[in-house]
Amino acid sequence: MINKIPQAAVPRLSLYYRVLVESRGKDYVSSDELSKLTNFTAAQVRRDLTYFGQFGTPGKGYEVEALKKAILSILGTDKNWDVVLAGVGNLGTALLSYKGFEKQGFKIICAFDNDLRRVGKTLEGIKIQDISELGNTVKERNISIGIVATPGEGAQEVINILIKSGVKAILNFAPIRPQVPPSVGLLNIDLSIELERLAYFLTKSKS
Amino acid sequence: MINKIPQAAVPRLSLYYRVLVESRGKDYVSSDELSKLTNFTAAQVRRDLTYFGQFGTPGKGYEVEALKKAILSILGTDKNWDVVLAGVGNLGTALLSYKGFEKQGFKIICAFDNDLRRVGKTLEGIKIQDISELGNTVKERNISIGIVATPGEGAQEVINILIKSGVKAILNFAPIRPQVPPSVGLLNIDLSIELERLAYFLTKSKS
DNA sequence: AAATGTTAGTTAAATGTTTCACAAATACTA
DNA sequence: TAGTATTTGTGAAACATTTAACTAACATTT
CATH class of the missing domain: 1.10.10.10 (Winged helix-like DNA-binding domain superfamily/Winged helix DNA-binding domain)
Structure with a gap:
């Protein structure tokens, strides 16, 4: 082209x-x-x-x-996309509850966490599964989009599992820059970095 | 320069x-x-x-x-920055609970909502105030960074109040592109748009 | 049907950002 | 001290994106 x-x-x-x-x-x-x-x-x-x-x-x-x-x-938003969520802490819960996604054809169909206090509970109609089931479920349900809302530690590991199980695009909120092969799409949303950009703006505009 | x-x-x-x-x-x-x-x-x-x-x-x-x-x-992260949060829904609560900010010198010191069921409650040691008090509080406490986590409707209005009250940098999660004067720093984080970017990536890579 | 105004699409210039390649500065070794 | 190996800082080139100017197509009015 x-x-x-x-x-x-x-x-x-x-x-x-x-x-x-x-x-x-x-x-x-x-x-x-x-x-x-x-x-x-x-x-x-x-x-x-x-x-x-x-x-x-x-x-x-x-x-x-x-x-x-x-x-x-x-x-590609004329199609419907199944999405998997890894990490159901505060941010993950917020994402699960966000009604805006479904309107645009994105549906979180399963969610995983490694905290046993959360596993088994149901949020927004979705039963939180143990992280050990992540790979198999993603494979079985043939999911291609993953959202990672875990802490930084372990995020790369979770992402490796997602990729190995066939996920082709990842929205990452963990404060790391994960390694992914070029065939996988990756977008990082790093809240701390965004705030630092604002702080830079403020510092600069004062001088 | x-x-x-x-x-x-x-x-x-x-x-x-x-x-x-x-x-x-x-x-x-x-x-x-x-x-x-x-x-x-x-x-x-x-x-x-x-x-x-x-x-x-x-x-x-x-x-x-x-x-x-x-x-x-x-x-500018060697200084401490006071931050105001507008909108304490799912996402706002997640941001309020996120421990990473404080380590980098960003401290959410007050939070506002227009939902009376939330106003008055205390989250993470912060008492949620009615949105009508937003302007005065920001002025009094001389806050320069605002995080907007409201729905799209009303977000511009909230942002107008923030700016009028002296806020100089805004991190906006509402799905709108707010109007701000050039002197005010603005960063938009739009979750739907990020997912659409991933969908585009997937659509493109299949063809 | 001709003249005028509007608006998309295209080409070229300008701007902004990243990469490359190398000189200059420093450290290390014998 | 001389010679070699590192590694920074930077001018210039390459690349990418945005802006501006232009052309041609269409619609509307008279």
Whole structure:
């Protein structure tokens, strides 16, 4: 392919989709309107969309429903994805309870923990299993997305099990940078690092 | 300034600090070793560090303790930061309970919610206050960092209050892209968007 | 049907970031 | 002390992304 798609364009697509959902009632929307709704420039909106195809009509704009469908299909959110959760502490529980995921086709279908006080309990309709069953369950149920919300210690081990069992994409909240083979997608969300970025911003803007 | 610092260098600095902490016992560490520990290239390690100053000794490397202190000072994590939390649902509770923040100098000192069932309760030693008191409390206590963990509706309003009351940096978990003046630092963590990025990765790698 | 205005798609320039390669500085060894 | 091995810091090149300017297509108005 000649046109490489910038990494950063993908989350922007998600945002275009959101504002399209909110602009129910309109038949067409222009890059200029999308620009105002997302705070990206109109040029970037057009550029981003053409990375993935041609969706618009000159003089008119983009057909809302068609563009919505197209973005869903590009992102893969027109399918349903089964998700496994490893680590059901405070954060894990919060993720399990978050209603937003299911709307977008992501369903946490099983959850694991190594704390025996939690194992066996049911949260949001999901029975927490012992971490020792992680590998087999993931294999049996053929799950391809994993969320890791364990402490840093042991996170790499959990991730190794996930990968060995066929998981192809991981959202990692543990404060480590796990090793994964290139075939596996990895996104790290590291709360401490984000706060440190803010602290840097504050320190810098004072000087 | 001639050398503008790439945005992306800042979170890398956080990671250098982490591996330095873990390499206790060593007096000196080379860019090559830091490279292996962080999976960034050695050239990037050196480049990143020189954005902020000259910390190394040719032929020897970087003195661990000195570099640790320098990074702390650059990031601003050598100071203590008071943090306000808006929204004490599942995610907010998880953040309130997360022990990692305090170690890095971030302390959530007050929390607010608009749900009367939560207001008045005490979590992790912090009494949840009514959202109507948010502005005054932030002003009185002179807080400069805010974490927003409310639903999307109302998040912009909460953020407006934070900014009006003197908050200068915001970590936003609500699924919106808030408007903030350029003088205010903003980082968005949007869980749905992260999952959609993974879905895109999976969709793409199958084709 | 012609003229005008709007808007997507494309090409080129500008900006920002990372990588490469090497000189200069220091440490080590004999 | 001279010579060799390390390792930093950095100019320049390579790469990636965003912004801006332009072109062509379509819609609307008269």
